[in-house]
Every structure is written in C-alpha cells, then in structure tokens.
Amino acid sequence: MTGRVVVAEFAKMRRLRTLPVLAVMVVGVVAFSSLTFTAPGFLDAVDDPDARPWQWLLGGPALAVALISPLLLAIVAGRQIDIEHQGNGWFLSQTSGVTAGGLCRAKFVATGSLVAGATLAQSALVAALGWAVGISVDFPTGQWLGHTASVLVINLVLLALHILLSARVPNQLVSLGVGVLGTFVALTGTGLPPWIGHLLPPWSYYGLAIPVDLTEVGVVDLDPHHPSVIVLGVVGGAVFLALTRLFDRQEAR
Amino acid sequence: MSNAIITHDLKKTYGKRTVVHDLHLRVPQGCVYGFLGPNGSGKSTTMKMLLSLVRPTAGEVHVLGRPMRRSTRRELLGEIGSLIEAPPAYGHLTGAENMRLVRHLLDLDQGQVQRAVQTVRLQDHLDKRVREYSLGMRQRLGIAMALAREPRVLILDEPTNGLDPAGIEEVRDLLTRLAARGITVMVSSHLLGEIDRTASVLGILAGGRMLFQGTREQLFSRSTPDVLVDTPEPERATTLAGRWNAVRDGDRVRVPGLDHAATAHLVDRLVHERIPVHGVRREEQSLEDVFMDLTGGRGL
Numbered sequence: 040m041t042g043r044v045v046v047a048e049f050a051k052m053r054r055l056r057t058l059p060v061l062a063v064m065v066v067g068v069v070a071f072s073s074l075t076f077t078a079p080g081f082l083d084a085v086d087d088p089d090a091r092p093w094q095w096l097l098g099g100p101a102l103a104v105a106l107i108s109p110l111l112l113a114i115v116a117g118r119q120i121d122i123e124h125q126g127n128g129w130f131l132s133q134t135s136g137v138t139a140g141g142l143c144r145a146k147f148v149a150t151g152s153l154v155a156g157a158t159l160a161q162s163a164l165v166a167a168l169g170w171a172v173g174i175s176v177d178f179p180t181g182q183w184l185g186h187t188a189s190v191l192v193i194n195l196v197l198l199a200l201h202i203l204l205s206a207r208v209p210n211q212l213v214s215l216g217v218g219v220l221g222t223f224v225a226l227t228g229t230g231l232p233p234w235i236g237h238l239l240p241p242w243s244y245y246g247l248a249i250p251v252d253l254t255e256v257g258v259v260d261l262d263p264h265h266p267s268v269i270v271l272g273v274v275g276g277a278v279f280l281a282l283t284r285l286f287d288r289q290e291a292r
Numbered sequence: 293m294s295n296a297i298i299t300h301d302l303k304k305t306y307g308k309r310t311v312v313h314d315l316h317l318r319v320p321q322g323c324v325y326g327f328l329g330p331n332g333s334g335k336s337t338t339m340k341m342l343l344s345l346v347r348p349t350a351g352e353v354h355v356l357g358r359p360m361r362r363s364t365r366r367e368l369l370g371e372i373g374s375l376i377e378a379p380p381a382y383g384h385l386t387g388a389e390n391m392r393l394v395r396h397l398l399d400l401d402q403g404q405v406q407r408a409v410q411t412v413r414l415q416d417h418l419d420k421r422v423r424e425y426s427l428g429m430r431q432r433l434g435i436a437m438a439l440a441r442e443p444r445v446l447i448l449d450e451p452t453n454g455l456d457p458a459g460i461e462e463v464r465d466l467l468t469r470l471a472a473r474g475i476t477v478m479v480s481s482h483l484l485g486e487i488d489r490t491a492s493v494l495g496i497l498a499g500g501r502m503l504f505q506g507t508r509e510q511l512f513s514r515s516t517p518d519v520l521v522d523t524p525e526p527e528r529a530t531t532l533a534g535r536w537n538a539v540r541d542g543d544r545v546r547v548p549g550l551d552h553a554a555t556a557h558l559v560d561r562l563v564h565e566r567i568p569v570h571g572v573r574r575e576e577q578s579l580e581d582v583f584m585d586l587t588g589g590r591g592l
Contacts, residue, residue: 050393137397
C-alpha cells in the first residue's frame with residue numbers, strides 16, 4: 040500500500056510545477072556558485088594547488104543553498120499539501136485506508152526523493168563546471184561529499200518541517216512566510232558563531248555545514264559540524280515520524 | 293431482510309457537548325436509507341463514525357456483519373464507497389487523472405473505473421480539469437470515485453448539496469438504480485423533498501437523537517392526522533367537541549390527536565345532539581407535516 044501511495048503522490052505532482060521549482064533551486068545554486076569564476080584571479084589559479092581552487096569554488100554553493108533552499112522547499116512542500124486541503128483529499132485517502140500521517144509520510148518520500156536528486160544534481164553540476172573551467176588540482180572528495188551530504192540532510196529536515204506545517208495549517212501563506220523567515224535565518228546563520236548556529240534548526244544548520252571560508256588571505260578550512268547535522272537528521276526524522284503517527288490517530292476534521 | 297449497517301448505543305461527545313446520543317441504526321441491505329435531520333443534527337458525525345473517520349465515544353458499529361474497528365477498518369473500507377461533505381477531487385488534475393489515481397490507490401482494474409464513470413454519465417467530460425467542472429459534475433465525479441471499488445455499501449453525505457433541480461433529479465435516479473443493483477445506499481439530507489421519493493427506509497435525527505427509523509408507511513402510521521368534521525353548524529360542533537381540543541377551521545371543525553375509538557365517540561355525541569354531520573375524514577398529511585410533528589416544529 041505504501042508504495043502505491045508514494046506513486047500516487049508522483050501522479051499528483053502533474054501540473055504542480057514541482058520539477059520546475061526544483062530546477063530553479065538547482066539552477067540558482069549553480070548560477071550563484073558560477074559567480075566564483077568571475078572572482079579576480081580565480082581562473083588564473085585553476086591549476087595552482089596552493090590557491091585551492093576547488094575549496095574556493097565550494098564556498099559558492101555553501102552560501103547559495105542557504106539563500107535559495109528555504110523558500111523553494113517551502114513552496115514544494117506547500118503545493119504538495121495544499122491540494123489535499125483544496126480537494127478534500129484527506130478524506131479520499133482516509134476512506135481508501137490511508138491515514139493522514141501515512142499520506143504525509145508518502146509525500147515526504149515522493150518530494151524528498153526529488154529534493155535529494157536536486158541537491159545531488161546541484162553539487163555535481165558545480166563540480167562539473169569546475170572541471171569545465173579547467174581546475175586541474177586534486178578534487179577534495181571528502182570535503183565536497185561531506186558538504187553535499189550535510190546540505191541533503193538539512194534540506195530533507197526542512198522539507199519534513201514544511202510538510203508538517205502545511206498539513207497542520209491550511210493557509211499556505213503561513214508556510215511561505217516561515218520559508219521567507221527561514222531564508223533570513225539561514226543567511227544570518229552563515230555569519231554567526233557555531234553555538235548560536237545550533238539554536239535555530241534546521242535553517243541555521245546551513246551555516247554549520249559550511250566547510251570553507253573565503254578570507255583576505257585566501258581559502259581557510261573550517262570545521263563543519265557534521266555530527267550536529269547527523270543529530271539534526273536523526274532528531275528531525277524521529278520528530279517527523281512521531282508527529283505523523285499522531286496525525287494517524289487524529290480524527291477527521 | 294438483514295442489515296448492512298448496525299450501530300449499538302453509538303455516542304459521540306466533544307468536550308461536554310454530546311452530538312450523537314445512543315444511536316441504534318439499522319440500515320437494511322439493498323435499500324436506499326434516507327438519513328434526515330436539520331443541519332447540525334449529527335448526521336455527518338454519525339456517517340464519519342460509520343466510516344471510522346471519527347472515533348465513537350461509546351457504542352459499536354457493524355458493517356456487513358463485521359465490527360468496524362481500527363484493525364478491520366482498511367478491509368471494510370474496501371467494500372464501502374463514500375462521499376462525505378465536499379466531493380474529493382484534485383482540481384489541477386483532469387477527471388480521468390483523478391479516476392486513474394483512485395484506480396491506482398485501490399488497485400482496481402480499468403473496467404471497474406469505466407463502469408463507475410459510465411454509471412454517473414461522466415465519460416464525455418473526463419478530459420477537463422476538475423477545477424473547470426460545475427458543482428454537479430464534481431459531485432458526479434465524487435460518486436464515481438466512491439463507486440469505482442464496486443462497493444456493497446454506499447454512504448453519501450448530502451450528495452445533492454448545491455445542485456440544481458435537474459442535478460438533484462439525476463442523483464435521485466442514480467441512487468434508485470444503484471439500489472436496484474443490490475447496493476445498500478445510505479444518503480443524508482437536511483431537505484426532505486430530496487429523499488422523500490427515493491428512500492424506502494428513513495432515519496430521522498434531531499439534536500443527535502433518533503426520532504424515527506422505519507419505512508415511510510410506518511412513519512405515517514405513527515402519526516395521527518387531525519380529524520375534520522364537515523357540518524353546517526361548526527360553532528355548535530366546536531363547543532361540543534371542546535373536551536377534545538377541537539377548533540373551528542372555516543366551515544368545518546378540526547380535532548387533533550383522535551384515535552379511532554375517540555373519533556367514533558365524537559361522531560356519536562354530534563349525532564346525539566342532533567348536529568348535522570356531512571362528512572368525517574382524516575386530514576391528508578404530507579411527509580413534511582409528519583416530520584414537523586416529529587421534530588417539534590423545527591422541520592427539516
């Protein structure tokens with residue numbers, strides 16, 4: 040049954056423009072990251088290991104995801120949930136044997152797989168652009184994958200949060216408003232000390248995941264808080280499951 | 293005739309407010325059961341409890357001989373089609389896409405979906421987006437979605453809400469055809485006229501309590517229509533029949549609540565007092581009047 044419900048969620052995405060919205064997310068992050076190529080001296084340093092061009096390039100998406108993801112993820116989650124409010128879909132599901140919580144979980148799996156794909160695509164495309172402009176020094180696989188995995192976890196936790204919020208509050212302007220505020224928190228979080236960054240999950244965790252800093256003296260490695268991101272993922276997943284189980288027991292409105 | 297739906301002492305309370313009181317529903321198999329009551333009488337809540345969408349505070353629900361519980365819910369819902377409140381449909385999808393979704397969710401075959409669509413005569417409008425549908429078309433799509441699983445029981449909550457007279461007639465005709473195919477149809481309404489000619493069994497709810505349940509004939513037999521006496525001397529006759537609360541009604545006398553023996557006694561007294569009696573009959577009562585009696589004048 041669960042597989043059927045997930046497939047049904049993909050069918051419901053027709054005309055919701057979910058893929059174009061995620062495409063905007065990918066293109067936005069890639070475009071923002073491409074600005075690095077216009078930085079003075081970058082193209083001259085593509086084969087200089089001391090200039091660390093890959094790390095320099097990685098600074099782009101690290102900031103771009105904080106700028107772009109919160110609002111677009113709110114839109115993706117909001118659209119997928121709003122159709123249930125508008126079309127009395129909660130009843131259709133419940134009378135088909137699918138609880139409200141089960142429907143939310145299916146929506147998370149369906150939209151989450153696309154968000155995961157978009158997150159991996161944006162990371163891969165930025166790397167591909169790096170090779171395309173001729174960066175020839177060794178690719179920092181661990182650093183790059185670590186950042187990609189962290190962003191993936193934060194994106195999925197944020198998506199789960201917006202699914203819950205949109206399901207609970209039928210007015211989708213609330214979810215969008217939270218998305219806008221989240222963008223502000225995420226951007227601010229990139230410049231805050233880590234202890235403050237831990238206080239406003241999941242948005243401020245984009246800042247905790249940043250692996251490099253671009254300073255006047257060059258690229259400086261940071262110590263990204265991967266364990267904190269893992270904890271966020273585990274706690275976020277547990278809270279999502281617990282709350283959707285609560286939805287399962289709730290009566291029809 | 294066995295019952296498709298039975299409830300025992302079904303009760304629903306929200307906080308201190310009880311919206312359904314100790315309901316004993318008996319919905320015979322293969323009939324159209326008209327579930328009538330004013331707005332807010334507890335009809336929708338009862339129907340949601342039948343579908344296990346709302347948990348009863350007390351009591352039990354049995355559908356098709358099996359108890360409706362969390363553990364049996366999914367299996368039983370496979371045999372119950374339903375339309376509660378607004379018809380469910382995704383406005384951004386076409387009718388065909390909505391039906392495909394239902395087909396996929398319930399693991400139905402294409403034939404089942406086609407039959408459901410043909411039953412509600414929606415086959416020529418399936419390529420339109422549902423947001424472009426009229427209310428009547430949405431209602432028919434909702435019924436098609438409920439019918440696609442080829443249910444043995446169909447529960448419809450106010451399916452004619454917002455429909456024009458032609459749409460109402462179409463739904464009536466549909467319900468009659470479904471019952472003729474052996475499907476038990478339970479349909480609620482706050483408007484008597486919508487159900488009057490369709491339902492063979494009626495349940496009347498007011499204030500969360502069942503006021504009446506039975507056939508139309510049983511309903512009439514429960515009510516005692518006024519006795520009308522035609523006489524050229526209505527003034528004298530009214531005075532004489534004063535002990536029976538008689539009132540003058542134009543050129544005749546109206547006497548409420550008389551049974552057969554009391555009617556005979558009244559006529560005997562009139563004749564004894566030499567008051568000419570040209571006719572004695574019971575007033576023709578409409579179903580509406582009977583309901584007004586039952587609901588204490590609140591009507592439906």
